Amino acid sequence: MAITVPLESQQRTVALTFDDLPANTIRGPDAYDTILEPIMYDLQNLGVPAIGFVNESKLYDGDRIVRDHVRLLERWLEAGLALGNHGYEHLDLHTTSLATYLNDIDRGGEVTGNLLYQRGRALEFYRHPMLHTGTTLAIRDSVSGHLTATGMRVAPVTIDNQEWIFARAYERAVVCEDAQAQRDVADLYVAYMDTMTGYYEAQSRAIVGREIPQILLLHANQLNADYLSPLLERYRRRGYQFVTLEEALADPVYSRTDTYSGQGGITWLHRWALTDGKGGSFFAGEPSVPDIVQYLYNAARTAC
Ligand SMILES: [Zn+2]
Numbered sequence: 251m252a253i254t255v256p257l258e259s260q261q262r263t264v265a266l267t268f269d270d271l272p273a274n275t276i277r278g279p280d281a282y283d284t285i286l287e288p289i290m291y292d293l294q295n296l297g298v299p300a301i302g303f304v305n306e307s308k309l310y311d312g313d314r315i316v317r318d319h320v321r322l323l324e325r326w327l328e329a330g331l332a333l334g335n336h337g338y339e340h341l342d343l344h345t346t347s348l349a350t351y352l353n354d355i356d357r358g359g360e361v362t363g364n365l366l367y368q369r370g371r372a373l374e375f376y377r378h379p380m381l382h383t384g385t386t387l388a389i390r391d392s393v394s395g396h397l398t399a400t401g402m403r404v405a406p407v408t409i410d411n412q413e414w415i416f417a418r419a420y421e422r423a424v425v426c427e428d429a430q431a432q433r434d435v436a437d438l439y440v441a442y443m444d445t446m447t448g449y450y451e452a453q454s455r456a457i458v459g460r461e462i463p464q465i466l467l468l469h470a471n472q473l474n475a476d477y478l479s480p481l482l483e484r485y486r487r488r489g490y491q492f493v494t495l496e497e498a499l500a501d502p503v504y505s506r507t508d509t510y511s512g513q514g515g516i517t518w519l520h521r522w523a524l525t526d527g528k529g530g531s532f533f534a535g536e537p538s539v540p541d542i543v544q545y546l547y548n549a550a551r552t553a554c
Contacts, residue, residue, distance in 0.1 A: 267495060288476070301494070302470060305338065338357040348389060374403065382515050420432060457519050
């Protein structure tokens with residue numbers, strides 16, 4: 251008789267990726283260290299690898315580079331974490347000329363590339379802002395060709411999510427000193443990410459026929475600064491081990507044919523599904539953001 255192993259006890263792997271370093275915040279550059287320090291502390295403390303994707307325009311005050319911001323990135327590397335390029339100004343490929351976009355990639359790796367070079371490492375990964383990889387295959391391939399020519403490769407995502415909506419709602423509650431709203435949003439966030447991960451586990455089984463090493467998209471924001479540990483605990487409970495982006499990408503699934511181009515900033519699982527002719531209702535069941543969080547997100551532009 252076959253023994254069925256519960257899914258939760260299976261070995262799963264996930265690579266953590268944080269976008270918008272040094273931080274994505276409505277509070278301005280003064281909040282960068284308040285956000286990034288606890289994230290790197292938790293990662294180092296838990297022995298969890300991660301890569302952070304930098305927008306180098308945030309390192310400058312006008313034309314002047316801000317030493318404290320660069321120092322934050324140095325501490326991130328000293329904590330054993332990796333850095334990648336997320337574009338100098340976080341441009342949207344779908345509303346930017348190709349020449350401007352490629353120039354933004356090159357400029358976006360100057361400081362980070364130097365920090366890595368000083369440590370005997372190289373800038374290897376590029377993450378497209380908004381996961382916008384090109385509305386045509388010609389544009390997409392021009393960008394990836396440029397990355398290859400400069401020694402980089404694309405950092406895909408397989409677990410996309412609307413964490414950024416929770417984060418904006420949460421940071422508004424921080425600014426407004428609303429402790430109850432902070433706790434409510436954070437609890438809903440951790441539960442939502444758990445459900446979302448289950449959704450992408452199922453999508454992986456349906457699209458690839460097995461669970462692949464997942465690549466999770468997060469941002470360097472106050473919500474993760476405060477709630478990374480409980481979030482990672484949920485992953486551990488689902489049977490996950492944390493691996494580097496390189497380790498995840500060593501799985502052969504990441505050389506799978508992908509002919510996707512279009513407006514959507516979608517996951518690589520869904521790119522592979524569309525390449526295989528699957529779509530529409532196939533993607534149904536993606537967890538939604540709770541109404542209260544959406545309400546608080548919408549209120550984020552208004553005064554407390
Ligand atoms: Zn981003």
